Amino acid sequence: MPANDNEPAAGLIRKLRRLAPLDPDDRQLLAALPYRPEAVPAGRVLVSEGSIVAQCCLLVDGYACRHKTSADGKRQIVSFHVAGDLLDVQHLMLERADHDVETVTAADIAWVPADRLRALALDRPNIGQALWRDALIDASVFREWVLNVGRRDARTRIAHMLSELAARVLAAGAASEDHLLLPLTQEQIADATGLTAVHVNRMLRQLREAGALSVVARGVCIEDFGRLRAISSFDPAYLHAAA
Amino acid sequence: MPANDNEPAAGLIRKLRRLAPLDPDDRQLLAALPYRPEAVPAGRVLVSEGSIVAQCCLLVDGYACRHKTSADGKRQIVSFHVAGDLLDVQHLMLERADHDVETVTAADIAWVPADRLRALALDRPNIGQALWRDALIDASVFREWVLNVGRRDARTRIAHMLSELAARVLAAGAASEDHLLLPLTQEQIADATGLTAVHVNRMLRQLREAGALSVVARGVCIEDFGRLRAISSFDPAYLHAAA
DNA sequence: CGATTGATTGAAGGTCCTCAACAGAGGTGG
DNA sequence: CCACCTCTGTTGAGGACCTTCAATCAATCG
Structure with a gap:
């Protein structure tokens, strides 16, 4: 490490x-x-x-x-x-x-x-x-x-932001693709997506119910990166192979 | 020119x-x-x-x-x-x-x-x-x-985007500070601010009624740049003296 | 162990969107 | 040359998404 x-x-x-x-x-x-x-x-x-x-x-x-x-x-x-x-x-x-x-x-x-x-x-x-x-x-x-904050709805927006971060964590180093912990509070997710923490909480519940992730203390855990990518139509081309 | x-x-x-x-x-x-x-x-x-x-x-x-x-x-x-x-x-x-x-x-x-x-x-x-x-x-x-699309309401958001563009047009060249024509359709303003053209139209009316600008064919005309800046709390520091 | 931070849920409300209709300008083709 | 058509702007009505306010609970921390 x-x-x-x-x-x-x-x-x-x-x-x-x-x-x-x-x-x-x-x-x-x-x-x-x-x-x-x-x-x-x-x-x-x-x-x-x-x-x-x-x-x-x-x-x-x-x-x-x-x-x-x-x-x-x-x-x-x-x-x-x-x-x-x-x-x-x-x-x-x-x-x-x-x-x-x-x-x-x-x-x-x-x-x-x-x-x-x-x-x-x-x-x-x-x-x-x-x-x-x-x-x-x-x-x-x-x-x-x-584009993310301007044109995607809350659920997709959160899923996209988390997909990007997961892709970059994977590119940077060790972790395995699933069960990847992203240590962001719901307020931080809200501040990154232009939403309120309350609404982030509701949307995370949807993503949890869809099986894409789980919510843990002070963070979210990607349970099914493929599903998260699919929900957000995440395409890493814009990372220019940095991920 | x-x-x-x-x-x-x-x-x-x-x-x-x-x-x-x-x-x-x-x-x-x-x-x-x-x-x-x-x-x-x-x-x-x-x-x-x-x-x-x-x-x-x-x-x-x-x-x-x-x-x-x-x-x-x-x-x-x-x-x-x-x-x-x-x-x-x-x-x-x-x-x-x-x-x-x-x-x-x-x-x-x-x-x-x-x-x-x-x-x-x-x-x-x-x-x-x-x-x-x-x-x-x-x-x-x-x-x-x-920040603009994530955290400002529609009226402020439009005013800020227009303030920035006006500042850059002024820095780039000739025009005088007021009566500055920005040749953007309301749909383009909407696409830049993450809004719909309909709502942009309503907000432009407010800005017009505030005396900040006027609406012309295929564009807006800055009538009072000072007022527009005030409405949007525009601070050009982030342009790093490029404007 | 009280205090603070973060997560969760409910209820009510507002900003902004969607759908719709129409007017005016400008461009194009018959 | 005018009819037509498209693009842009404008306004209204209704509704959806997200926010605001509020209360509660769990976990962490000094």
Whole structure:
């Protein structure tokens, strides 16, 4: 498990190699970056909107999310992240955060100086290409989320969001396809889908009755990924083979 | 007006210079790319979902949008574009389109070979940085759209989307702040906000009665941008000074 | 062990959708 | 050149989906 690597670099290199070929020099340069590891509890805000960001945050183990807040105080989660994800590629090139980043579970993270990573992205074409692709896939996922909250009904919307997250957890690592635990509270699911926690609860009951998942403490457990995919017509093409 | 430039390169260079400093060599290399200009009518599909893309599309003059379709056939517009925008930065590094690109009005465009632009992005740090920033701002706008469709009510949602587009039109060029014409049909506004055209019509009436805008043939006209901004609590920070 | 967080269910209500009809503008073909 | 047709905008009525408010219960935690 990534949590046991004492080199956070290993997780980043593994992720980037899935996105572009890296030669030994590239890997050596990535490994030589100064990582500052940290173990953080659930619900910790890692980056807050409006702040100036000098460190990029790598998620080594655990779950995290990014969210924004509307003028009247309502919260919208705009993405979830799994082990290996770079939580804020955008801070390679944009100095000010336009949203919050927060842990969903207890997590192991590592901070990397943004200017050092930016220098590698600009100087080393392979690393640049890998980070480019990561950022562009990120954007593709946002587009799918706009479609998800804009045009799907509540049940389908929740099923689609969970299907995506399950697909990304599977791509990132170990777990088996079924009985996959996603540690999201119903309020977090609501904030990610633009619904209320009460309505999420009712829709989860439907998905449970359909045999797609079960509800556990502080999370849902995918019981039949095939059924969940079918309910949401989930097509992973937009993940661009990152999953 | 950009439409009169016989060099589409001028528009691209002007855009990228707002995002990062370009030295004379950078500009010369950008100008030397083989642009293939084309005049297209409104409603022309420039890129379709699933296709393999070898040319990037630059919007020289006019309006365009990108959209996706859900499994049950409902359409969601995920972004609008104005003169100077690169319509598909993502195809620098992702070969297959995950959404459609379509003109909203008659438009002048120019095609650029993706591999040539990609080579510049990887070899020339300044150009790379400018394109990076463009892609990352793109993603920031998508995040705001997720919030918009997820957490704002219909009236505020429409006002916010129109405020953003107005801000970007103003940043891109000439027009004066008020009496700014946005050539979107009510159905296009509906597809961008996750609403129905009927409900958009009713909300536009409210915005009209509030003095924020007027409805014209195939479009809306911003009459009081300040009021529209106030209604939607529009804060352009997420455009990262691109507007 | 009280307090807090999260899950669950019910009832009532509101925002937005669906269906429907019609008017006006613009384009096209006979 | 005008009839026709399509596209867009507009308005009304009814209903569905989701929200809001509320109460209860279980689990976790200081």
